[in-house]
Amino acid sequence: MIFDFEIYSPVQQIKHPLLDEKQLKVFIKRDDMIHPVISGNKWRKLKYTLEAAYSAGKTHLVTFGGAYSNHLLATAAAAAKFGFKSTGFVRGEEVSNDTLFLCKLHGMHLIFVDRESYRDKQALFNTYFANDSFAYFINEGGASAEAARGCSELIAELPQVYDHLFCACGTGTTAAGILNGLQHLPTLFHAVPVLKGGEFIADEIKQYVKHNPIYELHIQYHFGGYAKTTPELIDFIKAFVIDTGIIIEPVYTGKMMYALFDLARKNHFKPGSSILAIHTGGLFGLLGMKEKFLL
Numbered sequence: 001m002i003f004d005f006e007i008y009s010p011v012q013q014i015k016h017p018l019l020d021e022k023q024l025k026v027f028i029k030r031d032d033m034i035h036p037v038i039s040g041n042k043w044r045k046l047k048y049t050l051e052a053a054y055s056a057g058k059t060h061l062v063t064f065g066g067a068y069s070n071h072l073l074a075t076a077a078a079a080a081k082f083g084f085k086s087t088g089f090v091r092g093e094e095v096s097n098d099t100l101f102l103c104k105l106h107g108m109h110l111i112f113v114d115r116e117s118y119r120d121k122q123a124l125f126n127t128y129f130a131n132d133s134f135a136y137f138i139n140e141g142g143a144s145a146e147a148a149r150g151c152s153e154l155i156a157e158l159p160q161v162y163d164h165l166f167c168a169c170g171t172g173t174t175a176a177g178i179l180n181g182l183q184h185l186p187t188l189f190h191a192v193p194v195l196k197g198g199e200f201i202a203d204e205i206k207q208y209v210k211h212n213p214i215y216e217l218h219i220q221y222h223f224g225g226y227a228k229t230t231p232e233l234i235d236f237i238k239a240f241v242i243d244t245g246i247i248i249e250p251v252y253t254g255k256m257m258y259a260l261f262d263l264a265r266k267n268h269f270k271p272g273s274s275i276l277a278i279h280t281g282g283l284f285g286l287l288g289m290k291e292k293f294l295l
Ligand SMILES: *Cc1c(COP(=O)(O)O)cnc(C)c1O
Pocket: 040, 041, 042, 070, 071, 141, 168, 169, 170, 171, 172, 173, 174, 175, 252, 253, 280, 281, 282, 283
C-alpha cells in the first residue's frame, strides 16, 4: 500500500515593483495547491508517517495540536482519504472554529485537554490508548524523521536551481528536510521562524540533517510570537494578495514573505539573484483571524 497521490505544486514567478527595482527574480512553489485541506508541507510531512503506521499494522492515527492547527486538519483529512480512523488531542478548553469543524467533518474524534496535561503527549496517548493496539502516535506538528524525509522530496521537483530558498518554520522539521534535499546544490537556505526565540530551529535542523548545512536563520520576523500579528504584517499581507493574486496568511507564509521582501528592500541579495519561496499552505489559519483584517 502506497500512501501517495499525484500532486500539483507548480513554481510561479512573482511580479512586484520592488523586485524589479532590486533586479531580483522571485518565484513561489505552490505547495498550497497540493490539496484543499492537506495543504503544503503537512502532506509532505504525513506521507511517510502514514506508511510507517500502515507497516506497523496501525489503523488509527492519534495526534495533537492547538485549536487552529493545520497539522490536526491535515491528519483528519489524510486519515479519511486513506482509510484510517483519527483522534486529535486539542490543547485548551473546548471551543468550536472552522478548523475544528473541518476536522470533525473528516471524522476526527476530538479530545480537549487542559494545557498542563497537554504537555506530556506520550502520557495522554498511554492514558487513552494503552489498550488500542491499532492506535499510532503522531507527534504535534507531525515532527519526525519520516516528516523530514517527505519534505526533502520537494527539491527534486524544482525546474531550476535557485540562488536562495525561503521557508517558514514552526518546529523546523520542514526546514531540515529541505536542507537535506539541498545538500549538493549551491542554493542558500533561509529559515524564517514564526515563533519568538527561533534560535531553537538550529537544534531541530541538527537533529535531522546529517551533513553540516549552511543557512541563514532570520529570527527577527516573529511579530511578537506564534500566531501574533501587527498592523504592519496585516497590511503587507493585504497588499501582497492584491498585487499577486496569491493568498498568504499571518501565521506562517505571511511572515516568511515579509522577511523576503524586507531583506530585498535592505539589499540583502545580489542583483540578478533568483529566490524561491515555499508556499507551505495553511490558508485555513486565515479564517481564524478575519477580525484583524478590518475588511
Ligand atoms: C506547519 C506549517 C509550517 C511549519 O512547518 P514545520 O515543519 O513545523 O517547521 C509552515 N507553514 C505552514 C503553512 C504550516 O502549516
